[in-house]
Structure formats: structure tokens, C-alpha cells
Amino acid sequence: MTKHEKIAVSRRSFLVGSLATGTLTMGYALMGGPLGIREAMAEGSFSPNIWFEMDGDGMVVVNITKAEMGQHVGTPLAQALAEELEVPWENVSIKYVSTAPEYGLFVTGGSWSVNWTFDQLSRAGAAGRIALMEGAVKQWGVPLAELTAENGMVMHAKSGRKISYGDLVKSGVTARNFSEEELGAIALKDPAKRKLVGKSVGALDIPGKTNGSAKFGIDVFVEGMVYGTPKVPPVRHGAKVTAVDESAAKKVAGYQGHVVIEDPTNTTTGWVVALADSYPQAIKVRDALKVTYDLGPNTQVSSATIMAEAEKLQKSAEGAQLFVKDGDSAKAMKGSKVTHEATYTTQLNIHAPLEPMNATVEVKDDVYHIHAGNQFQTLALGLVPAVLQIDPSQVVVHQYHLGGGFGRRLESDYILVAAMTAKAAGKPVKLIYSREADTTMDFSRTITHQVVRGGATDGKMDAMEQSVVSAWATSRQAPAFLADSVDKKGKVDPFSINGSDHWYTIPNQTVTTIMSPQAQSATPSGQLRSVAPGWTFWAVECFLDEMAHKAGKDPLAFKLDMLDATGKNAGTAPNSVGGAKRLANVLKVAAEKGGYGKDMGDGVGIGLAAVSAQERNSPTWTACAAQVKVDKATGDFRIQKLTLVIDVGTAVNPSGVEAQVQGGALWGTSLATKEVATMENGAIQQDNYDTYTPLRMEDIPEIDVTVLSTGHYPAGAGEPGVTVTAPAIANAIFAASGARVRDLPITPEKVKAAMG
Known part of the structure; x- marks a missing residue:
């Protein structure tokens, strides 16, 4: 992913179109000023593939902005979209996407996910179905009202003709701009006629979790990275590092230095990150560092x-x-x-999720790529630029499965610490909290x-x-x-x-x-x-x-x-x-x-x-x-x-x-x-x-x-x-x-x- 262009957003509209032969893309197009859809496409002021994409075989990938932490959130969201799109469930898969301005708010909590997005994704599916049917209108020259769509096919009962979604995609679907008002006016299905919504189907994320292909934040590896782990102070909050003696730590094999975290948000206080070639070595470095603290105002609190x-x-x-x-x-x-x-x-x-807090940060082309499981990526997108004094366009959070969230990963502390450490170290850093640090420093x-x-x-x-x-x-x-x-x-x-x-x-x-x-x-x-x-x-x-x-x-x-x-x-x-x-x-x-x-x-x-x-x-x-x-x-x-x-x-x-x-x-x-x-x-x-x-x-x-x-x-x-x-x-x-x-x-x- 390259650095995002700055976009002056005036409104959202909905795009259904074919940017490249053989792929149908769906999504909100961010419109700059008075530009129309085609001009916006030429200007490059939007990203395609926002809500779903379909290939020439009629296979659908639904893009999910919510975090997967064991609740299988992508499955009901995909059901909502596929119901109105009228595609076979066996043709549907999901993808957890990285942050980008087009998606808007990234947050998973409050039992909000389905409640907030069911209507949105239902209408995305319905708009896609309409655009595909309009593609058939163009080919056959028949009124739209005479067409029906079902099970990945568009049909014309009067002539007996039918065509698959895949074949329509292969032939190219004309760009179609749905305004928010037009989207809101789409009549969704009568609940009594639903085939997928209301049906118990297997969670789409389970195969990847059982065959090992699903990636969690802890699984991330990037070229040239070092491992970091925090040495935390003997009080939960309020301490300040006054001195660090690294003489013993330098003797540890794989030692890569240490970083004193000066967090302007005051989210973490008194932390030192130990760096090494491997996580076990980072633990040894952490234990060898001798840190002196001002323990602050909370030493008598119980x-x-x-x-x-x-x-x-x-x-x-x-x-x-x-x-x-x-x-x-x-x-x-x-x-x-x-x-x-x-x-x-x-x-x-205490939250105590099984997967401890971790984040991997690498900088490419002046963009901080953050690899982590997180529930509130939008918060991180605001805090990281403020802490590092960089432009918001220079931060991207890549989604991974969460090995437990429960609200703990609504926080950005581990992301901020990893980003500050990577900046200070001048190289990619994979930060992992020890179980003890994760528990005693919990929010x-x-x-x-x-x-x-x-x-x-x-x-x-x-x-x-x-x-x-x-x-x-x-x-x-x-x-x-x-x-x-x-x-x-x-x-x-x-x-x-x-x-x-x-x-x-x-x-x-x-x-x-x-x-x-x-x-x-x-x-x-x-x-x-x-x-x-x-x-x-x-x-x-x-x-x-x-x-x-x-x-x-x-x-x-x-x-x-x-x-x-x-x-x-x-x-x-x-x-x-x-x-x-x-x-x-x-x-x-x-x-x-x-x-x-x-x-x-x-x-x-x-x-x-x-x-x-x-x-x-x-x-x-x-x-x-x-x-x-x-x-x-x-x-x-x-x-x-x-x-x-x-x-x-x-x-x-x-x-x-x-x-x-x-x-x-x-x-x-x-x-x-x-x-x-x-x-x-x-x-x-x-x-x-x-x-x-x-x-x-x-x-x-x-x-x-x-x-x-x-x-x-x-x-x-x-x-x-x-x-x-x-x-x-x-x-x-x-x-x-x-x-x-x-x-x-x-x-x-x-x-x-x-x-x-």
C-alpha cells in the first residue's frame, strides 16, 4: 500500500463499476469537490473494492472492517450483503481490510457491529444486484422491470434467457453512481423471503483458524525486524524513568539496544523497551537492564x-x-x-486475553505500517500521528485476527509503544508484552x-x-x-x-x-x-x-x-x-x-x-x-x-x-x-x-x-x-x-x- 493522497471530501456516493475487465467492484467513492464519478476515477481520488468484489467466476469477497476476535463477526455481515446481492453462499468469502479513509470509522465493541452495518451492507448487496441487472438490460435491450435475479443469475422470464453474474462481470459492467438518497430508497427484501439472513451457517473464518492459514498479530514477520518487550515499572501508572544502566544488557547475545518511552498521551508511564534479535533474547535484555524510577504519586494507593x-x-x-x-x-x-x-x-x-498485546511496525516510503489485532483502529489512526508528529496519511493499520479482545484491544497503548520504538530504533520492531506486563499494566x-x-x-x-x-x-x-x-x-x-x-x-x-x-x-x-x-x-x-x-x-x-x-x-x-x-x-x-x-x-x-x-x-x-x-x-x-x-x-x-x-x-x-x-x-x-x-x-x-x-x-x-x-x-x-x-x-x- 502506498501513501494515501489527501482528499477533500464533500460527500459520499456509491459506485458500482468495472475498473478492470473481469472484476466488479462495489463501494463508496470519496468525491472531491464537484467531480463526477468518471472524473473521480480519472483523478484517482477513491479506492475501489470497498464493500465487495466479484470475479468472472461469480465468486464474491466481502470486505470486513470489524475486528474478528472469536465472535465470527464477518459471517453475519457477509450474510446481509449476500442476501440482497442474490449469490450462492458457497461463492462467498470474507477479507478483513486495512484502514483507508474510504471506510470511515473502524471500531468493534458495544455489541454494535451487526446493528450498525446490517442496513449498510444489505443496501450494498442490493445496489450490486441492480447494477448487474442493468448490465443484462444493456445486453438484451429489455426493461429492467422484466428481469429477476436469483442464485447468481439474471433471468428474463418472457424470453427464457438467463446469464450468470460471472459472465456479466466478464463482459464489463458500466460504472453506476448511487447517491445516498438512492441507496436509502432501495426496497430491501421482505423478511419472509430471505434465504440467508436468519439461517445458521458455518462461520467463514473457522477453516483458516483450523488449517493454520489465519493470521493473528502475533504471527506477523517483516524483513529486518527486531523484537521488543517492555520493562515496566513497579507501579501501574505515574512512574518516570530517571536513569537506565545497560552495561549488563550489552552482554546479552542479540542485544539491539533499548528505548525509553516518553509518551505524550500519558497512556504509558515509566516504560523502557528492550530490543534484541529474538523474543527470548529480548526478555533476557529486559531483565538485565537496570532502571531507576521516580515512582510518582500513586505509591500509596490500594x-x-x-x-x-x-x-x-x-x-x-x-x-x-x-x-x-x-x-x-x-x-x-x-x-x-x-x-x-x-x-x-x-x-x-482484568481482561487477560490469551494472546498478549503485540504490534509490529515498519516504515516504507514514509508510511508507518502497523500490523496488529485491534478493536479501535480509528483511535490509533488519530494518536499515532499526534505522538510521532507526522501526517495522518502516513499511518495504515493492517487488520489481523485477535486472540481475545473483550475490550482490551480498544486501547492503542501497544501500538503507540511499538511505533515510538520503531521510530527511535530506525528499523522495524515487533513488540510483544510478556504475560506479566500484559496483566499488571491492563486497562x-x-x-x-x-x-x-x-x-x-x-x-x-x-x-x-x-x-x-x-x-x-x-x-x-x-x-x-x-x-x-x-x-x-x-x-x-x-x-x-x-x-x-x-x-x-x-x-x-x-x-x-x-x-x-x-x-x-x-x-x-x-x-x-x-x-x-x-x-x-x-x-x-x-x-x-x-x-x-x-x-x-x-x-x-x-x-x-x-x-x-x-x-x-x-x-x-x-x-x-x-x-x-x-x-x-x-x-x-x-x-x-x-x-x-x-x-x-x-x-x-x-x-x-x-x-x-x-x-x-x-x-x-x-x-x-x-x-x-x-x-x-x-x-x-x-x-x-x-x-x-x-x-x-x-x-x-x-x-x-x-x-x-x-x-x-x-x-x-x-x-x-x-x-x-x-x-x-x-x-x-x-x-x-x-x-x-x-x-x-x-x-x-x-x-x-x-x-x-x-x-x-x-x-x-x-x-x-x-x-x-x-x-x-x-x-x-x-x-x-x-x-x-x-x-x-x-x-x-x-x-x-x-x-x-
């Missing part, structure tokens, strides 16, 4: 001091910003017959402290207040995504508080969010799979269960009464049609399938929870019935079964959705019952899988997943299975034993203490 500060902030409300303000909750609660208050907390959690899930208050009268909620103290990952990572508070008096990080704006109808509700300075400084947080709903729904769903018991009502009936889809909870097109009624439906189905209300025997309880995924404007209606057995003498518990029901609107690939929910439920169970990291003296104490201990095979419960495809617009499936499990498990433990645990992770010791 998990306990962060939580203590959060509790203090709760009491003072210092820095509180409004996220939800409906009615007057304080006034309403004074008139409630039943009131309740509870505090919910979560501890530090962890923040410690959170939540206080929830509520009032009810005659079995119905009058008011609810929720206050959340946490680190704000967005403030550090991408401050442009901060939002105005409800009263416009400050900024909030929506990704630290989403989920508190739930779909239950409570006439008076107040939600505030407070940034924790200690957590923000000492434990720079990131977005861990499920993001804020991993703690906000934990509090909401447990608290409503508690309120139900205090109000003398069954928790299921209590929640269903509030899921009435009135007012703001009625839902809107396209994402939330049906509103809270759809959440009520999955909750009822989960309760029935999970055996809620049945006598399960002594020490066995079933708990319920219902969530709407990460963001209110793109809900995925999900419910869980957890069946848990508790030993009342010891507090030991066993999660016997998780019954999950999810309404994704349209399940593009139902088996893929089911797999996502299964994986999410296990991830959520791990966070709920096993995983915890701790900070002491400014340092994360766990550094590998022996001390940071996710769920093991022996702990896995039976999982029953029901996927409801209700015909509405597709929603995401990656995260709601995570958020719904912890509160369902906690509510089940209470049902089984009377023990109410409000701190994650739930342990036998906490259960026993809660039983008194």
Missing part, C-alpha cells in the same frame, strides 16, 4: 483506599453529575410506605461503589435513586465521547453509567455519576466486555429484587408491573420497537423455562434478572433465570443451570447468536464468582493465570439459550449475556439461603457472612 475515597465521595456528592432526572425522587420517597437503601460494589477486573475494569435508594407504595415503585462512583475510561481514552449532563452543568462519561437508564417505569428517578480521582490516576480503566452495565445492572436488578421482597411482592410480578412500555419506555424505531414489553416477554419466557416458582428442594433457589444491553438507544432484550444450590453450613454454592432468553430482533445467524450468549454468560459467571484483581502500593498484585483465576471447566453450569428472532431490526449479542448473569446468580443465592451479597465477586465466605 484497592482499599480507592473504595474508601468512593464512599467519601458518595456521602459528600462532590463532583456528582446528573445522568437521569425524572420527576422528584427525594420528594416522592418521603411519601412512600416502604423505603430501602443498599450499597453495591465491584472490584478490579482494568474500574472499582465501583453504588448507593441505590428506593420507595414503594402498594407494591409499586414510587421513586428510585442511583449514585455511581467509578473511574471514567472515556475521559482518559476518548474525551470527545463525553456527554453533557442532563442539567447541562457538566460532563458525564456515558460508558461509566449506561444501564442505569433502565426500561422500568418508575415515575421519579434520579441517577448521578461521580468520577473517582484515585481510580482515574492509579488504575487507568478501560472498557471490559459489557462496560458499565456490568455494574449498573448488577445494582439495578439486585435492588429491585430486594425492593420486591420488602414490599411483599414476588420479584417477577414486581418487575413485570413496571415493564409496561409507557412514556419513554414505549420504544422507537428502528432499534427499540416494542420497548419494555419485549423485555417483559424475555423475562417471562426465562422464568417459565428456568422453572421459576417451582419447589427446587432445600438450599436450591432460582433468581431472575432482565437487562437491555449496553446502551438504551440500541437495546438487546435479555433475561436469565439462574438455578443455584447453596450449602447453608459453609456458604459454598454451585451454579447448576443458567437459562437465558434473548430477543435480538433479527437473528442474522441464530447459531452465532447462541454461541455469543453462551460465551457471554460464562464470562459473566466468571466475573460474578471468580475474578478479582487487587492493588497494593500502586501496583496490581496478580500477574498471571495462577493468581488471576477465571472460571475453570469444573465450574461451568448447564446453559440453556433461547434466541428469539422477532423480525425487528437486528441488535447485538456480544454483551447482554455478561450483564444479566451476576444479578441473577445473586438473586438465586438469596432465594436459596436468604444471604444477600452485594459485592462482586460473590464468594462462599461472603455468602456465609451474609447468612449471619
